[in-house]
Amino acid sequence: MKLFDVYPLFNINIVKGEGCYVWDETGTKYLDLYGGHAVISIGHSHPHYVDMITKQVAQLGFYSNSVINKLQQEVATRLGVLSGYDDYSLFLINTGAEANENALKLASFHNGRTRIISFSKSFHGRTSLAVEATDNPKIIAPINNNAHTTYLPLNDIEVVKAELSMNDVCAVIIEGIQGVGGIKLPDNDFLKELREACTATNTVLILDEIQSGYGRSGKFFAHQYAGIKPDIITVAKGIGNGFPIAGVLISPIFKPVYGMLGTTFGGNHLACAAALAVIDVIEKDHLTENAAQVGQYLLQQLKSFPQIKDVRGRGLMIGLEFEEPVKEIRNKLLYEEKVFTGVSGTNVIRLLPPLCLSIEQADEFLQRFKKVLG
Template structure:
C-alpha cells in the first residue's frame, strides 16, 4: 500500500529536532523558520514539554469526555488567565478546522441563521463547513458548495454592511492575520467596523486565531493588537500543542451550553491537555510573548533593507516576505544550500516565516545573510 499522494514534499527527511534545529538521516543540520505550519511554538523537543507528556503517560493517557478530566479544567484556567479571557468558556477539539466547524455551529445555533461571511484570501480549513469559507475553489468539492456563504473583498467594509443588510447572516469569520493568503494584517479600523456591524445586525464575530494566536505576534491573540476588541468566538490550534494535536474554541459567556450541543471523542484527552498546559507554562516562564515581538521587529527591519525584497508584512514572528521574483526557487535554495526551512503561501512571490517563538537572533541573522546572497 502507498500513501495517497496529496502533499508536495521537500526532499528532506528529518529524524531529530531540538529547539529551532532539525537533523536529517545524514546528520545535516537545518534551521526551522517555518515550525511545521506555525505548530512548533516553544521549539522542538522542549524538555518541559516532553516531561509533561511522559508524566501523563505514566498516569492515564485517555478516557472519553463521559468522565471528569481534571487536566482539562487546569488547561482552561491557565488559558483564561494568560489569554485575557478568564470569563470565556472553552471547548476542546483536535484541530483548527474542527475548531472553526464548532464555532460556525455555535454562531448558527445562537442566531437561528445559516449564512456566513469570510474574506478574499481566507483559509479556515478543509472540513465541510470551514472549506466553503476558504478562498480556494480548487479544494471546495461540489458537496461542500453553499449558496449562503459569501467571500467578500478584503478590507471592504461597505461590502460587509451590504451583505448584512440582506439578512440571514449568522456570523463573520476572519483571521487575526491571514496566513495561507500571504500574511495580510487587517487594519484596526477594519476589524473595529466588522465588530460593530456584526453587533448591529445580530451576527456573531469569529476570530480565527489558529495560525496567528498563542503568542505568535507578541500578543496572545493577534486581534488583541486592537485594544478593546472582544469577539464572540475565538478559534485556535497549531501552536496550542507544539506538535500534539489539539484545538479549541473560546466561547463568550453569553452562549448557553446544553448536553450534546457539541461533542468529540478525542478532543481534550489527557495527553493533549498535558501538551497544552506545557506550552502555556513555557510561554509564561520564558517570557516568549515580548521575545517574539522583539525578534519580529528585528527580522522585519532587516528584511526591508534587502535588495530584491519588495514588501514585508506581519507582526511578531508571523511574517510574509514578498520578492521581486518567484519565491519557489529561492525557498528551494534556502533548503538545499543554506539548510533553512521557510514556508510558501498563496502568493507565488511570498515567503512565509513562522519560526518557534524562542528563536534566537543568531538564527535570524543567518537567514538574513543567506537571503541576501541568493537575491543578489
C-alpha cells in the same frame, strides 16, 4: 498499501528537532523558520514539554469525556488568564478545522441563520463548513459547495456593512492575520467597525487565530492589536507544540446545552498535558514578548533588502513578497543554506519560526538569505 499521494514532498527525512533546529537522517542540521506551518511554538523537543508528556502517558493517556478531567479544567483556567479571556468558556477538540466547524455550528445555533461572510484569500480548514468558508475553489468539493458563504474583500467595511444590513448573516469569520492568503493584516479600524456592525445585526464575529494566535503576533492574539473582543475565537497549531489539540473560546452570550457539541479525542489527558507544558514555557520564557522583539528586528532588517517587493507581518508571522515566483529562492534556502521556510501562493515566502527564535538565530537566517539573494 501505499500513501495517498496528495503532498509534493521535499526529498528530506527529518528525524530530530531541538529548539529552532531540525536534523535529517544523514545528520544535516537545518534552521527551522517555518515550525511545521506555525505549529512549533515553544521549540522542538523542549525538555519540559517532553517531561510532561512522558509522565502523563505513563500514567493515563486517554479516557472519554464522560468523566471529570481536571487537566481540561486547568487548561481552561490558565488559558483564560494568559489570553485575557477568563470570562469565556473553552471547548477542546483536535484540529483547527474542527475548531472552525464548531464555531460556525455554535453561531448558527445562536441566531438560527445559515449565511457566512468570509474574506478574499481566506483559509479556515479543509472539512465541510470550514472549507466552504475558505476562498479556494480548488479544494472545495461539490458536496461542500452549498452556497453558504459570501467572500468579501478584506478591509472594505462598507461592503461588509451592506451585506450585514440584510440581517441574514449567521457569522463573519476572519483570520487575525491571513496566513495562507499571504500574511495580509486586517486594519485595526476595520476590525473595530466590524465588531460594531456584527453587534448591531446580531451577527456572530469569529476570529480564526489558528495560525496567528498563541503569542505569534507579539500579542497573545493578533486581534488584540485592535482592542476588540470577538464572540468566538478558534485556536490550534501552537497550542500543543505539535500534539493535535485545538480549542474554541466562547463568549458568555452562548448557553451550553448537553449534546450540542461533542468529540471523542478532544481534550484527552495527553493533549492537555501538552497544552499545559506550552503554557508553562510561554509564561516562564516570555515567548510572546520574545516574538514581538525578535519579529520587529526581523521585519526592520528585511525591509532593507532591495530585492523584496513587500515585507509585512507582526511578531514572528512574516510574509516576504517578490515580483517573481519564489520557488527557486526557497529551494536554494533549503538545499544550499539549510533553512526551512514556507510559501503562500507563487510570490510570497512565509516565516513562521518557533517563538523562542533568538536575535542571533535571526541574524543567522539573514546572513544565509543574503547569500541566496546575492
